[in-house]
Amino acid sequence: MTARSSERARIDMLARVFGTDGSGRTIVGIGDDAAVIAPGREPLVWTLDAQVEGIHFRRDLVSMADLGYRATMAAASDLAAMGASPLGILAGLVLPAYVTDEDLRAIAEGQHEAAEEVGTQIIGGNLARGQEISITTTVLGETPRPLGRSGAKPGEVVAIAGPLGLSAAGLVLIGRGREHEADAAPAVRAYRRPLARITAGLAARDVASAAIDVSDGLTRDVGHVARASGVLVVLDRSTLLTPELERAAALAEADPYQLALEGGEDYAVVVTVPEDRVPAGFKRIGRVVPPQDGKIGIAVEQTNGTLAWLDERGYDHFG
Template sequence: MSVARTGEFGLIARVTARLQPGPGTLLGPGDDAAIVAAPDGRVVASTDALVEGRHFRRDWASGVEIGHRAAAANLADIAAMGATPTALLVALCAPPGLDARWAEDLADGLAAEAATVGAAVVGGDMAGSPTLTIAVTALGDLAGRRPVTRDGARAGDVVALCGRVGYAAAGYTVLSRGFRTPVLLVDAYRRPKVPYAAGPAAARAGATAMLDVSDGLLQDLGHIARASKVAIDIDRSAFEVPPQMRDAAQALGVDPYHWVLGGGDDHALAATFPSDRTLPEGWREIGRVGEGTGVTVNGKPPKGPLGWDHFAS
């Protein structure tokens, strides 16, 4: 049954019936607005939009998988501030012919990803649109900690990474060439594995700057370099290319480090730490912060695009 036949309020009823409240949900879907607990007294908020054909394709991933991806993109931003996610708000703009069951699958994926961090989908909106669009807003709680922003890196700091990079970008390239394997890479694109707990752990360990790697490691580290007025040098040998990625790169004629250093959508966390601090579990050193500007790899400017640009041709 299409969403046009189901109707706006029928679709809302079908979707919200699948959503469970989280620990911080005081009032969930069904009223003019939701109410979410904010024990810290501050609310961390982030929003993102996914447009069909630009950010996802229904022939590449299921509704559940796209739900996981949409939630992960926002939950990772909350973790990158050193906060714990508490809730998601979701706006779905859909063409009238969309299968209502696909919308239910999307809701299941969103809810499942949120539940991995103890959060919940607490509300949102639906509207008709010729282009399927999913807009997600995530909320989070700092639990009394200071937020870890992009402008705190200092010369002498260690650059560290938690999570994997290059896998989702490799999966995207594989899918775009009409293949469905290696499964490791394709699944990484369809459903990111985000180290959410590493964000608050980094904040507790004294991280000086942090962000979510969504558009490419070098490009995103450039944001820290600019905000902090420092230079960042990355050690290429710090990254191990798995056999599946190396084989796919060889078959497709791609340098695998193009994926590793310039690919997004894995939503790893990158941060800087004082050199005298012990890195939290799961974090590994990948470079150093120095005086100057920009991002280099083994002391040299990187070649080619540094990452994803939404408005590039």
């Protein structure tokens, strides 16, 4: 099927895929000039994230359904990092002429699946014609206690929920046509079907002093927390690898540590917490210490006990 329906018919199709909001907070969903959500009592949390063809994905490496899924999860991940639960999603799609109705339905089904996975729904958006596919997703949520980047305190530990390095390994393996090998499966899934760690964010909300999600790479993103908090984060190198990452890295002929430290798009959530309060679902990967010789940032502890500074490498759109 290669049908390309009118904008109106496409919106009707999207409304059918996305369905109606079961949460009870959406007063007006798809079909009016804007969505309407009933107010609650908690502070609102609101994020926006774009996925652009050629930058975040290549059409030959992901299906349309995967694209919709990962665009939605990437945006929802910002709410996880704030300790918030989502209330509703708007998505703006830019679609070139070659995108068929079937392609659009697949994108929408991926978006819908991801939204349901994190307990919310797509309640509006926009369609426009353009030169390349892009999906811009805004997620509105709420939390009684937003988790910022600036509260990390010396003496606390650093803990993570979610994978490290797997998504970057998956992208390499898909690009090299090795996605069907058994050792590639967890990495390929991490790239195509990442999970926003909403539940982990909620579990950390009342105990964490700071939080961030890993979109650009661990050193870069945790570096934001270190700088915002004026501390030094010392990572424990021995905690960063998993057997899944080691096998995927071997297949990709890549350094698993580099993938763990610099690979992005895993959407793990990293928090700083008191040592005795690491929440369920989190693994300890380091500790927070005061600045050393005036230096803040990220380091790893060497076997001889000295600190090696880590470059905050990772993805930079303009670097």
